[in-house]
Amino acid sequence: MTEHERRVRAEQRERFDFAVIASWIPPGERVLDLGCGDGRLLRYLSETRDVSGYGVEIDHESVLGCIRNGVDVIQMDIECGLSGFEDNSFDHVVISQALQTMRATERILTEMLRVAAEAVVSFPNFAYRTNRVAIAEGHMPVSEDLPYDWFDTPNVRFFTIFDFEDLCSRLGIEIRERLAFDETGREVSHDPNLNGSLAFYRLGRKF
């Protein structure tokens, strides 16, 4: 793949991810996007779903990107939780492919469901077939959804669909919907923990 093809592919992929998340966000909602990067998802949601939202981001350049994109953003470290954000102050809290970059997984998940009635989470599934193959061959996986070498990855938590669902059950989090897709973006129904590269969840409170 050339650099151009790679970029086009990444953009298609991103649009696809955004579309999945948008399908769970009713128009006009208030949305909080954790680890929002340069605010692209929020911009997409405001353009396509008339959503009003805020992003949270720790990276300086990304915050600048949000401002350039005209997206409301709050620069803070969510590893310390979401104190300051009021209970039920949002309709949805989204964390799109950023949960694996944070250490305080449990706290973030419970905090998300404190500030909103529903949470949307997406993450790369570490147990995806090609990842298993890479491990079986003795290497850390590098794939479409885990595109980093082991020595420069921003990811600090590596988990699978099974692991994530176990944690949700332990935290009293209700899984309201799950979608899994393979590397080509095809939806996977059979054995998603093996066949799904990227997982999306719509989560609610049991507690």
Next chain:
Amino acid sequence: MPQRVHFAQPLTLKSGAVLPGFELTFETYGTLNGEHSNAVLVCHALSGSHHVAGQYADDPENIGWWDNLVGPGKPLDTRKFFVVGVNNLGGCHGSTGPLSVNPETGKRYGADFPMVTVEDWVAAQARLADHLGIHTWAAVIGGSLGGMQALAWSLQFPDRIRHAMVIASAPKLSAQNIAFNEVARQAIISDPDFHGGYYADHGIIPTRGLRLARMVGHITYLSDSQMAEKFGRQLRHGEHKFSYDVDFEIESYLRYQGNKFAGFFDANTYLMMTKALDYFDPAYEYDGSLAAALARAKASFFVASFSTDWRFAPVRSREIVFALLHNRLHVVYAEIDCDAGHDSFLLDDGHYHALLAAYLENIVV
């Protein structure tokens, strides 16, 4: 060049005192567009003035205090915006203040000048906006005490400000902040040359008090790490002199800053400005709830703080941000890594200026 405008209509101040009339000194940069929609007010902090940018032909040394921000091609681009700088009421750079002559007595006001607050400044600035034909500011921007004025604008005149840019500021002073101000005030008041505030009548200036006040203030503007880096324990004479003259370079620096300040700033103005800082607390009339106080605001906000600012630390800016969030207002908040403490807001740090430029560029005029 500075301009002056006289307002004949009396101004009732927050304290209840009435100023029969007053003058403001201001400067403008750029051109007001046909729709009058591109005006930006720059509010100064303690020691600033109307002279925000540029220099005077007859005084090239006197460069505006925020010259790195304001000008053609700079973040606050005067090719796009019409920028207004004003010396606040009670100031000592040309606007009516304690050094002005009281029309009722024919003598300088001195201690008789009524106490003015941030809200009074904003009320006076609104008169200036009327005078200039500006109904709505595209933005009001300020750092520190200037940021408080931007915040106050959004509360006092919610329909007359589209963007509030509140930098290195706080929604109110902490006990520690007030404590530093009180030390500064006592330094001035206890100077025998102060004469209860009527020093002008004695033809004298409480220089020692002003000097001390500024020295104390200056410590709070810098960060510990920056002071360590800039001065450390460097010795003026290369050895310990075992005297109370300057031994360490930091002593020399503070004395220099104190002397410089005492040479141009009015003691009564300084006292009053520190009190304006102390009294500022929009939440006071709302049972301490800043969120309730901000309910009337309509502006979009740009809030920024600096990592090493311990005078108005990032956590103080976050108080503003979450109160804005409560009211579902537009806000961007940046926490900028900068070593220079509170004074960072005056520097041209690349990332800081990129943030300002990006935000200002998106403002529609």
